[in-house]
Amino acid sequence: MKGSAFWMGAAVALALGSQSLVAARAAEPIVIGLFGPMSGERSALGSRFKEAAAMFAEEVNASGGIGGRQVEVRVEDTRGAPREAATLAQKFAQDPAVLAVVGGQTSTESMAAGPILAEAKLAQVAPTASHPDYVKISPYQFRTTPTQSSMVQPHVDMLLKKLGMKKVAIVYFKDDWGMVTNDLVGKRLKELGAEVVLSEAMIPETRDFRPLVTKIKAAGPDGVFLVSHYAESALFMQQLRQADPNLKVAGTDTLNDPKFIELAGGAAEGVVMPTQFLADAPEAIKFSKAYEAKFGKEPNYYSAFTWDAMLIVTSAMKQLVADGKPLTRQAIRDQIASAAPIQGVSGSLKYEGSGDLGERSINYIVVKGKGYQPFN
Template identity: 45%
Template sequence: MTFRRATAGIALVLGLATTGVPAQAADPIKIGFFAPLTGNLANFGERFRESVQLFEEQVNTAGGIEGRKIEVIYEDDRNSPKEAASIAQKFANTPGLVFAVGSFSTTASLAAAPILTEAKIPQVSPSSSHPDFPKFSPYQFRQNTRQDKLAPLHAELVVDKLKGKKIAIPFFQDDWGQTTANLTKAAIEQRGGEVVLIEPIAPNARDFRPLVSKIKALNPDVIFLPVHYQEASAFVQQLRQAGVTTPIGSPDPLSNPKFLELAGKDAEGILLYTSFFADDPRVKAYVDAYKAKYNRLPDQYSALAYDSIAVGVNAIRTVLQSGKPLTGENVRDAIASAPAYEGLTGTTKYDDEREVNKKSTFIIIKNGAYVLY
């Protein structure tokens, strides 16, 4: 796999200022943002928020969009469908709000979708990967590749890269985890592998001894781990403490630095993939700006959120320059028909189903850091 990165994310921001109407002559353009800023997925939401705030600051410092500032309204959905729906209603009742970024999980994103759709507010999720998300209505988009297109990559990782014939799949007990596990199982079997265990891990679970014992008895060649960083770190630690040295492969959620912090030395050797790598020279401008503001490196989820708001703001600019009314409906149309955007996580060009197809690259954890495989 190869990177397809560009400095277009920063270039887009720097190109937004114009010599048009002065900013004070028009109200700011309102954009909604919702993600889990508290709870067991808060690290993902915080990464989202940091990048969106960085983008907002860069746009406004550069003069705004056609002379108008953007104003992002930040909300914490706690990964709760009920909270996400409530936030969507708030956005729908906010005059002038024409675009929304969110949420992290497909469950929360879909809970907001009916309300945003009725209000004709386009929604871009940085990370909702369930195949059904954009099918809800023409107003739903995503920045990442959907799970059924990633399943062959998962099978390649465990069968070809890690040489697994018998694979165990403990999965996170939500829509994402269930879908990922089932699609990956099918892809592994198509590749000639055998899945000897497929079992859920409950959110906030801490004691994995029964599951570890079961895996130890089955003696798989590889463990595939579609589990978020908090539960995954505890599972990996207890697995290694039990003397199980089975190689582990993972999808991209474990490309989160918080996982390295929590799992420590027990994360060593885990093989996974990402659509963003901070050491890539083509994303240097963004990485430098992010590090200067937050004193840490961005990760894939930071970059996906940056690309998500960039796509929406680019569409808003297109509408303003066209002379059409700035409405959510017109912004939706501009997102759907926009030319390819070369961002931090690859190329965003929506097909007729509002899907993207981005390249990923394999990385491995060595000496407490992510390095190219």
Template identity: 35%
Template sequence: MTKTSSFRITRRGLGGLAMGLAMAGAAAAQDTITIGVTGPKTGPAAQYGQAWVEGFDLALDAINADGGINGTPLEYVFEDSQNDPRQTVAIAQKFINDPKIVVEVGDFSSTSSMAASPLYQRAGLVQFGFTNSHPDFTKAGDYIWSSSIPQSQEQPLLAEFAYEGLGMRKIAVLHLNTDWGTTAKNLFVEAFEALGGEIVAAEGYLPDEKDFRATLTRIKSAAPDGIMMESYYPDGALIARQVKDAGIEVPVLGVGSIFSPDFIELAGDASEGVYTTAYFSPSFPRAEIQDFVKSFEETYGHEPNSFNAMAYDAINILAAVMREYGTTREEIKDGLGQISGLPAVMFPEVAFDAETRRVSGPVITPLIVKDGAFEIYED
């Protein structure tokens, strides 16, 4: 057996948290080691779940071809949360009560993930969030870990790039009106104003919003010299197209979550000249990145995006911890605090700060869309 791409875990008739805790160490005696994944397979964020599956499966193929976890195959089961906090709580109860689940991965948004964090913490099951950039995500306790860079670190870097690198002084900010988007906006605004910049407009929008014309009319009248998008790539692409249609001719900068070939495809020629930052790009020359890109393209026939890479790294990080430190829930938690020097795609080396439980030492790279592709921006 290698991987599984099932999206509903089988109920095993275990009723109650106490029994789940009592059997938490039993996974070592099983014939497979199982990761529980919660994320969007349907709903507005389904494309991210699909990107995860590609990254997960590529990693598992290589891990199991190389003997799995010290001779035991590694697998995952994927519960569809639709990125809904109510669903993540229900899924958490299932995973906690299933002794085969040794670690949980996900959910997609910090809001959805954090709704379930207290349950995982109380049960002693690691919640490993690899797309969770909310600065408070890991604060629920010592079983909550993340390989995602927190917005408290990324947003000041974006503000510095806007102010120092692009010469922006008066910015209009469009942001998703979610906990993630509002937190990102607030952190960016604070950092940009501290540098001496001015926020001339700050406009929130709903995740399913499609028409930004009224918002852009207000922004145009504010006369910014730059636009900042705290967006994901589908809504960011819509904004970029409508900025162009509105005749607003100022530089556009987006948070790193817009970095995807799909952003360029959806935005078309409106993507030209859009700036972002990234910890990973298929064009980066580092050997681990180029090996991943080659394998990914051979397997799937298209270029990987950062969500593919983050998912790939998440499985490989957990596999490395299990090989070295053990496969029980407690051993995985302890191992995450000890592992270091692990090569990965997103970062040259992976290690975690034992106090914040966040990945440490990342380096951000500015990008620009040029001739229909992201490339490194060099002023």
């Protein structure tokens, strides 16, 4: 009897211990890694990542989380450096609590992290990595932004049709994204009979753009296509406007942030750019109002694409839980790839055999005063 009682007690203790372990695991948060430039010259964009992801997680958690578990966004700062992005990717890869990753901001830092995350079987959803080669790294890379390949025609239409340029000077930032954009747009302009009178790299860390402005003036373009990031572009615009207040300037969607207007100090007036996100679009109104109420500013496409990246990742997790399947890194990646279309704030989200989403609609905006307005 004593032996039976002992084994019965042991069985009860084991069962209670197992239940406690299951309960403890159920209480553990679901961790999503987020990386981008939270400090440095591109910190305004990293802040958009952080704000949108935090707001998204708060809403999910307020509605009960995922399978009763809270979502935790673990934010890491690349400082805009690809080497730091690779280091952070290794940190995420080695932490078994991290089940998926959102980031980075530039194509260069996203591509530096990609192989490491792929080896760890971590799905990486980059909100704004547009280099065509990013999703070619592995089946674990996804994005929410259009590729630079898909943006070639919208850029060309902006320059030739919207602004009437026939002779174009292209000024591009010397990184992976800037160089491929310069190549693709320059080639298409020439195919359509336009003349690229200058194609000049903007070297990182440059602060004196006066020699470049002199070259632009000597080339005699109808306008400038500015393929650069907001901090460098603001300084360039100040120096360009000192030499020529009236030269037409169009840019990429990297200039779609109030920080560009603020830093340019009035020199950004009239700069035209494409955008894949409109805050007052029907699918975005609720998100936009909530974002502005929380952060005191309208969301931009960095905010929207980060929100949609979080939506893609957490929708995959919710589906796995609903199907009674374990939340593993591999299962989350597979569910993202095969998921049915989801309505995001930037449009319909569906991957078609790769990490690229289907076609996105493009609009154009122009800097007016301290903000952006539609450009027709």
